[in-house]
Amino acid sequence: MTGAVSPPPLKRRKLAAEIPAPPATKASVTVDLYSWNVNGIGPFIHRSIKSFFKSTTKPQSSSDATSPSLRDFLRSHSWPTFLFLQEVKTRADDTQTRRAVQRAVSRQAGEAEGTPDYVAHFTLPKDPHNTRGFGGKVYGVCSIVRKDFSEKYVERVRDVAWDQEGRFSVIETKAVGDVPKMAIYNVYMVNGTNNPYKDASIGEVKGTRHDRKLAVHALLAAECRKLVSERYEVIVAGDINIARAPLDSHPNLRTSPQQHVSNRQDFERRFIARPACKAPAGDDQPPPDDVPPSRMIGLGMVDVFRNLHPSTKAYSYYPRGRPFGSSCDRVDMIMCTPSLAASCTAASILATPGDRGPSDHVPIQASFAFEGVEIAGDG
Template identity: 35%
Template sequence: MLRRHGWPSFLCLQEVKIAPSDEASQRQLVKAANDSALPDEPLYEAVFSLPRDRFNARGFGGKVHGVATLYRKDLDAFRTRKPEWDLEGRILLHELPCGLVVMNGYWVNGTDHPIGTHLQKKGKPVVLVGDMNVARSRIDGHPNLRTSPHQHVVNRKDFNERFFEDEDGMKGIDLFRHVHGNARKYTWHSTSHAHGSVCDRVDYVIVSRLLTESHAITDTDICDNAADKLHSDHVPIWLDVNIPKLESSLAAPSNHDGS
């Protein structure tokens, strides 16, 4: 898959379900990424945030939640942070030399976005990517948008307000909708039905307005096909950023206020 998609700089994975003590599985993930690489092709390393909450991450031998980012070893140095409060292994923050911050996350319903909002206010271009567990609107569910139980409706309203609408919130851009309008593609597919029969768009790339205003985003899309889904119930989503163009935009005189 890495070769087919042009050897991405980062591959952000959610719900890896690896216990913190399971170093063999962590090594196996890196091995799987590199096994088919030819001598002139890039190699990958990985960084993990795995559950360490002794109360909420005890099921299945600790193999719950967890996020991991595979990154190319030939990348320029970047900084990775794990929020101290994230005991369930849900977020990794990667800050590139140009200032771009990529947040790989598994967001449960009701999750807030204080880190993303804080970084925006500091003038950082921010990308949130991952599983948000909620479909935004009618066109994001097929054949129907989930409205029962009513908690789905509550979660959807809360999600839209926190990430897109609240004046005190992130005011982010749903990048797939920004680029592709009302196109119908989905990121989660029921494993009990044929591909495309029962599905939702619940994985997102959400970016700060600073990124769209820089015109550095080359493209984004959803790999909505059975071949890319493989053994998962989710398909990949991707984003391409022109880093030199972003750097030029950030260096230009401006009052980058994160709005």
């Protein structure tokens, strides 16, 4: 008699706790920042009358092909995170222009689903004594931020208490994953001249625009230092109104009158120099003038273009009324705190005919790459 066959053992069900969760991954995050002194926002939101008379058959010249559309600029540069504009020349009470800019950067009818949207933040002149030129349409900055980044990272956008000329806007972000907490400045620094600077409250002359430039250096450096003490990484981007070294000017670095040399020294001392007098890694350019080591007490910020391109001749300002390239300076910069410099993967100056636009400045750009935010694997 054949023995009974035992049934196969029951399979033990794996408990959910025993099933390993898929590993978490990290999504990379790239912050692309463009900055441009546009020398007036008007051409970017109002269609030129010449465009109504262009022939449909005549080939366009390189200047005709340059589009001043803000939306086109954002699209052609792959929808950057930020576009900082300086010298927008808009009055504080001009709500119509602000609305027009917001429309110009917003998602347009007919664009594909998921095309990025943007929000525009203005900082405009409120000083009644130093911003009266052109009916108050002087200075002013606009910070254009991609909406998806703003909603996830931006905590607030603010002005600074010590400036009423509409020169400074600050975007403060929160830390998310490996993306650090940042304070990102859109700046239009003072141009040093012998013109009078007046007290913003009472209109009394308090010195020259050179004096005001040095005061602004001190005020901005002190605010940046405070933010660093609060564990912010700091980026300063915009028109600095300083050419740092002979490499940054063609045909010559401006050294007359002497006050321009003093302004340059002060900028280097406060922002670029390190307490130990060491140059940032990869930046082999010495200070442009002879600053005594005892005065090297700066923030140690890194000029990202010069850090990545230590010997490249490239310029961002081309005065009008002269042949293009015959006289030019690199006065527009993006600087960051030293620990953030390692995340800077690219920096460029966009001086091609297609990028120049209607301004006497050309755009500049920098990219910062971070590993980003942990994303749990699919279970």
